[in-house]
Amino acid sequence: MMKIVILRIGHRPQRDQRVTTHVGLTARALGASTMLLASNDKGVVQSINEVSRQWGGNFIARTVTSWKQEIHDWKDKGGKVVHLTMYGRNLPDVIDEISGIEPLMIVVGAEKVPPGIYQMADWNVAVGSQPHSEIAALAVFLDRLHTLGNNDPLALEFPGGNLKIIASERGKNMEEKY
Amino acid sequence: MMKIVILRIGHRPQRDQRVTTHVGLTARALGASTMLLASNDKGVVQSINEVSRQWGGNFIARTVTSWKQEIHDWKDKGGKVVHLTMYGRNLPDVIDEISGIEPLMIVVGAEKVPPGIYQMADWNVAVGSQPHSEIAALAVFLDRLHTLGNNDPLALEFPGGNLKIIASERGKNMEEKY
Numbered sequence: 001m002m003k004i005v006i007l008r009i010g011h012r013p014q015r016d017q018r019v020t021t022h023v024g025l026t027a028r029a030l031g032a033s034t035m036l037l038a039s040n041d042k043g044v045v046q047s048i049n050e051v052s053r054q055w056g057g058n059f060i061a062r063t064v065t066s067w068k069q070e071i072h073d074w075k076d077k078g079g080k081v082v083h084l085t086m087y088g089r090n091l092p093d094v095i096d097e098i099s100g101i102e103p104l105m106i107v108v109g110a111e112k113v114p115p116g117i118y119q120m121a122d123w124n125v126a127v128g129s130q131p132h133s134e135i136a137a138l139a140v141f142l143d144r145l146h147t148l149g150n151n152d153p154l155a156l157e158f159p160g161g162n163l164k165i166i167a168s169e170r171g172k173n174m175e176e177k178y
Numbered sequence: 179m180m181k182i183v184i185l186r187i188g189h190r191p192q193r194d195q196r197v198t199t200h201v202g203l204t205a206r207a208l209g210a211s212t213m214l215l216a217s218n219d220k221g222v223v224q225s226i227n228e229v230s231r232q233w234g235g236n237f238i239a240r241t242v243t244s245w246k247q248e249i250h251d252w253k254d255k256g257g258k259v260v261h262l263t264m265y266g267r268n269l270p271d272v273i274d275e276i277s278g279i280e281p282l283m284i285v286v287g288a289e290k291v292p293p294g295i296y297q298m299a300d301w302n303v304a305v306g307s308q309p310h311s312e313i314a315a316l317a318v319f320l321d322r323l324h325t326l327g328n329n330d331p332l333a334l335e336f337p338g339g340n341l342k343i344i345a346s347e348r349g350k351n352m353e354e355k356y
Contacts, residue, residue, distance in 0.1 A: 018196065022197070022311035022313060025309060025314075026314040028310070029306050030310075055309065086343060087345075087346060087351065088345065088347070089346070089347060092330055092332055093345075118350075119348060124346075124348060126343070127332065128334070130203075130207040130233055130334075130336060130343075132203040133203055133317070135200060135204075135311050135313040135314050135317070136200065136207070136313050136314060136317035137317075138314070139314035139315075140317050140321050143322075144321070154305060154306045154318075155268075156308075164307075167265075167267050167307060168265060170297060171296050172265040174265075
């Protein structure tokens, strides 16, 4: 899979904890490698990393002090940046440009984002131009991007974890290793 | 587009308000017609319906008193029921069975769901077998289902609203009708 890093900005401690946790877990489940959280909210990254520890794979969440610095550093190293925003160009119109670009940073804002991000991003991308959810937007973006690259993110393996679900038609079947 | 109704169960007032709002807005943005909320939380349905009023389209959210009754009534009318759960069969393995089935109810649980739902659903479907987000799961499910039916949900029109975004490369461009 291609290397994809999520940068979560605009996070307000307390108020956004659950939504940011969903962003991180979605990123992990759909094949991103890292979530950088531009907020000093250790609880969120701890709970995401605890899921990774239990369920396997190499996903890492960590806090960063400056989202601007992270983007600058990323671009200095030749990385490209997508900003998900309902004001941007619609995903079906830009996905072919973005497909195959690596490494890719995906900026996921909360309700308010600093205006500078629209200029710093290489692409401002709308997952539909309707108000909905940054979690849903990230999920559809990652799913379509991987699928276009001939990888099904739902077929990903997460080696090394303690917990594993065995798919079943009815009810719950979970394997615990130790 | 095919007729799709979302049934949100396990919602706890206060605690789940934001996540359930994201579920409803995601359902609307990705082409469902209705969200039934099995909880007496009027605030959530009001805020979703306010988005529909402002942004157009025919999506409706409303509260219901019994999720079981809703499923029974749905099945009595010949409808089929998908329950999204990370314990179910993986989406890529079942999507062909589900594609084209109409009308379809999609049950979206919060953290805890009543065990009976696994028996009542026609399909228990995992959007990957990793813990992530019911919002992301719903988004990917709807996106893949519509795409398989040759509809791009990101190309949907929402007629009749007051607000409309004009897609742009940088910044925000919103049209207000009155």
